Structures are given as C-alpha cells and as structure tokens.
Amino acid sequence: MAALANRRIVAGICGGIAAYKAAGVVSKLYQAQANIRVIMTHAACQFVTPLTFEALSHQRVLSHLFRDEPLAHVELAHEADLIVVMPATYDIIGKVAYGLADDYLTATIPVTKAPVLFVPAMESQMYENPIFEENKRKLEALGYRFLEPESGNLASGRKGIGRFPSEEAILQAIEEILVERTLFQGRKILVTAGPTRERIDPMRLITNRSSGKMGYALAEAARDFGAKVVLISGPTQLAAPVGIECIDVESAEEMKDAVLSQAPLADIVIMTAAVADWRPLKTSSIKESKLADEILNLALRRTPDILTEVAKKLKGRKQKPLMIGFAAETGDLLEKAQGKLKRKNLDMIVANDLSQEGAGAEVDTNIVTLIYKNGKRKPFPKMTKRLLAKEILREIAKI
Numbered sequence: 001m002a003a004l005a006n007r008r009i010v011a012g013i014c015g016g017i018a019a020y021k022a023a024g025v026v027s028k029l030y031q032a033q034a035n036i037r038v039i040m041t042h043a044a045c046q047f048v049t050p051l052t053f054e055a056l057s058h059q060r061v062l063s064h065l066f067r068d069e070p071l072a073h074v075e076l077a078h079e080a081d082l083i084v085v086m087p088a089t090y091d092i093i094g095k096v097a098y099g100l101a102d103d104y105l106t107a108t109i110p111v112t113k114a115p116v117l118f119v120p121a122m123e124s125q126m127y128e129n130p131i132f133e134e135n136k137r138k139l140e141a142l143g144y145r146f147l148e149p150e151s152g153n154l155a156s157g158r159k160g161i162g163r164f165p166s167e168e169a170i171l172q173a174i175e176e177i178l179v180e181r182t183l184f185q186g187r188k189i190l191v192t193a194g195p196t197r198e199r200i201d202p203m204r205l206i207t208n209r210s211s212g213k214m215g216y217a218l219a220e221a222a223r224d225f226g227a228k229v230v231l232i233s234g235p236t237q238l239a240a241p242v243g244i245e246c247i248d249v250e251s252a253e254e255m256k257d258a259v260l261s262q263a264p265l266a267d268i269v270i271m272t273a274a275v276a277d278w279r280p281l282k283t284s285s286i287k288e289s290k291l292a293d294e295i296l297n298l299a300l301r302r303t304p305d306i307l308t309e310v311a312k313k314l315k316g317r318k319q320k321p322l323m324i325g326f327a328a329e330t331g332d333l334l335e336k337a338q339g340k341l342k343r344k345n346l347d348m349i350v351a352n353d354l355s356q357e358g359a360g361a362e363v364d365t366n367i368v369t370l371i372y373k374n375g376k377r378k379p380f381p382k383m384t385k386r387l388l389a390k391e392i393l394r395e396i397a398k399i
C-alpha cells in the first residue's frame, strides 16, 4: 500500500446501502497514510452520518455545496490525485454522464483532471438496465474508470451482480490506477482497430465482422497508463475516445498509408485491425445492376500486408518500435499465430481463438494467449476486452 502514502484522495460517498461498507475503505485509506477528504451526497447522509466519515478520515466532511467551504470543490478537484466514488449509484452515474452538477460531489468531478474511479453497487436490474449501461459506456469512453461489482447476495435479498466489492479489491484498484498512470509516460503508442472496407461499387463493399472493441479498449487503456496514443481506425460504431489522436480510414490501402506515416514516430505499434485480405481488382464508379449477371465473378487482389510493409520501412533503423500483432484463428491457433509472429517479425502476437464462445469479433469478451518472440506463451482466461487490454499492456510494459 506504499503507493497510497501522502496521496490526495477524494472519496465521494453516495446514497446506497453499501455506504456503510465505504466507511471501511476510508478507514483503510487513512491507515495507509493517504490524505483523504470525504464528500457525501445528501442521500448518502440518510444511510450513514457524516460524523462516521469525519472520524475515519480525520477531516471535515463536505456535503452542502453552499454551506461547507463553497469554493473548496474547485481546489479539491485540482489537488486530488484520484477521486473514488463509492458506492456509485445509478443516479450519480446518470448525473455525471449527462453533465449535471447540483451538489458537492457532482460539482467536483467535472473540475478534476485526476482519474475518477466509480465503484458501482446496486440491484442487478439497475446495473443491467440499458440506460445505466449506456451511461457507463459513455463515461468509460471519456476515461472514467469502473470497478466491476461482485455477484452474490444483494440488499434486496435476491442474488445477482451488483454487490459492493471487497475493501481489498477497491484499495488494489486505487493503488493500481495511481501506479499505472505513469506506466507509459513519455511513450507514443500506435493502435490500429476495426475492419477495413474495400469498395466494389458506390454501394457494395467487402468487409469483415471486426467491431473494433479490442483495439479501442487497448487505445483507451494505453491512454490511462500515461501514453500518448494515436488510434488508426477502420469504420466502427464506437465513439472516438477522448484524449487520443484518432485517424479514420476506410480501406486497407488507406490504413497502410496512415500506419506507414505514423509508425516511425511510435515507440510501440499494436496492430489490432482486421485488415481485409483482398480488395476488388476493379472498383466501379457506378452501381452495377444485378440483372446484368446471374453469376458474378469478382476478381480480387491481395491487399498489402501492413506489418510487413512497416518492417520494410524501418529496416536498418537503430530505434524501432516494439511491434505487436494479433492473430484470429479457428484451428491450430498457437502454431498458426507463432508462424505469423515469425513471418511478420513481431515482438509479440496475441493469439485469439475464434472457435470458442465468448471470443473474437463483436462480443465484449475474448480468450487469448500471448506468444513472445522467444517462444514463451502466456494464456489468459476469458475476460472482458477492457480488462484484457490492461493485461496485454502490462505484459508489453515488461518487454
């Protein structure tokens, strides 16, 4: 817990039954010698009295925007190393996502540049409500962090997801954020994501099922770990992440040009994109009628292999970026991925098993094995692409 000593942490306590458990976390933070300041919403004060948190933090609790040190919310936000909101209720997530700032806590969060960690705890139906999910996704794309709740007994007597995590899990998440904020400080990371589209005519195209989720998760995690990030993305449904330079491309050729101009400036290149392997030999500028042919033979030409082109361009240079590739396969996963690692002269390849449920395109989870240049392998269990992105970056940081 050394990372917590002398850190300025603001704890925002909201109105959920887990507010009483948040008291334990504040106590632990104080014991770890963090400088902890507590803000309570009015609803939080219905569950636990401010006196409890004053006794535990050894500082006055802030709650009334116009009564308790009215301007302190600006100073607190500037000085904070981290803001942890626990329990993060359905209400607070909605307010922050929609830019409302009508109390001490919601007037503090928008001012800060420090990481904000939400620790949601609520009834499963609320946690899985599409409105909540949309607000959470919106905040994640803006760089806000979330610690997933646990599954088990809920205050309602039902069982499900939504339990407040253990004190240890919360302290560990806070410590991790404080330490990892500078993991890639001063480094530039180039990430490619999504599919490419190869035009047949103005309406028709060849593409693939890549959603871009893995690449965007990597770009966002790299940003949260302190890197300067450039994201080169094919067409996806995902919002452009804040704090990241985004370059939109459509075809494999456009992606190649963008990567070749950016890669020499990068310290690390992560090629997550599912680049189309072929493009139509001819692209028509007019939409062809289907009536012309019963059977259409479409001649295709191989697209350039971007990773190979980058290696060619950087050949002979002393300072080369670390090159990381992805390999999505449906069989002989590790052998095929290892072959690609060699062929494309990579430092690491992320082998992704498309044949398993919960892995690959479109879904939010993935099952991967990392393969290193020296042949070492590291398998990961099924996990969300967000968590996996962090794990992959931690491994990259070790190289």
Ligand code: CTP
Pocket (backbone or CB within 6 Å): 252, 271, 272, 273, 274, 275, 276, 277, 303, 304, 305, 306, 307, 308, 324, 325, 326, 327, 328, 340
């Ligand atoms: N890749 C690339 N340029 C391409 C195709 C793929 O740089 N034209 C990159 C991908 O971004 C990925 C890695 O190469 O990091 C492996 O991609 P994958 O599609 O699995 O392999 P391919 O090289 O396309 O080989 P195959 O079609 O035989 O699976």
